[in-house]
Amino acid sequence: xxxxxxxxxxxxxxxxxxxxxxxxxxxxxxxxxxxxxxxxxxxxxxxxxxxxxxxxxxxxxxxxxxxxxxxxxxxxxxxxxxxxxxxxxxxxxxxxxxxxxxxxxxxxxx
Amino acid sequence: xxxxxxxxxxxxxxxxxxxxxxxxxxxxxxxxxxxxxxxxxxxxxxxxxxxxxxxxxxxxxxxxxxxxxxxxxxxxxxxxxxxxxxxxxxxxxxxxxxxxxxxxxxxxxxx
Numbered sequence: 001x002x003x004x005x006x007x008x009x010x011x012x013x014x015x016x017x018x019x020x021x022x023x024x025x026x027x028x029x030x031x032x033x034x035x036x037x038x039x040x041x042x043x044x045x046x047x048x049x050x051x052x053x054x055x056x057x058x059x060x061x062x063x064x065x066x067x068x069x070x071x072x073x074x075x076x077x078x079x080x081x082x083x084x085x086x087x088x089x090x091x092x093x094x095x096x097x098x099x100x101x102x103x104x105x106x107x108x109x110x
Numbered sequence: 111x112x113x114x115x116x117x118x119x120x121x122x123x124x125x126x127x128x129x130x131x132x133x134x135x136x137x138x139x140x141x142x143x144x145x146x147x148x149x150x151x152x153x154x155x156x157x158x159x160x161x162x163x164x165x166x167x168x169x170x171x172x173x174x175x176x177x178x179x180x181x182x183x184x185x186x187x188x189x190x191x192x193x194x195x196x197x198x199x200x201x202x203x204x205x206x207x208x209x210x211x212x213x214x215x216x217x218x219x220x221x
Contacts, residue, residue, distance in 0.1 A: 030207070031207070033209060033210075035212075041214065041215075042114075042200055042212035042213055042214045042215050043153075043200070043202075043210075043212040044212070045209035045210065045211070048208070048209055088152060088153070090153075090210075092207070097155060097158065097168065098143075098155065098210060099155070099169075100145075100152040100153040100154075101152050102150055102151055102152040103152055
């Protein structure tokens, strides 16, 4: 399987703190995407970073990609209660095929 | 735009029964796919389609059939339901090489 793996599996932080989660993958990719899933809902796309990019920002999100280490990180700054969700990385390794990791569950405490 | 819609939201089947999960998108996306999500395992790709009339297998295709007669619709058929197919099923669509848009999911229980 091409599955990426997120680390840690679960994360609990105080509101206002930053949350960082990592994703490692196995083979060369076209791009890497991060998704959020609120409990019982579908996945929502957060950010896509291409293999020739090293860093990308979107609002309070910062994603880095290190293709030499086959790893990516997602940073959420100044977390809010609404950021409580599961976060998944997905690697696009073969045109349309996305391979998802098992996710990181983030809990933001008020 | 409704985006990606899935029906039904919930379904209970008995072992051996067949059924079709419906998926439709109104964004004129080329690519559509079906995933299943099991606890602690992330999403696994079942089948995908890169356009009308073209389908291919994903990571876990056994026990499922798909067809793509139109750009908008991509139904998933369970041929003979088994308890191992108890899962949450997500349909997604995307333009080429882009983000995927997910439907709300179908929660399936096979007794």
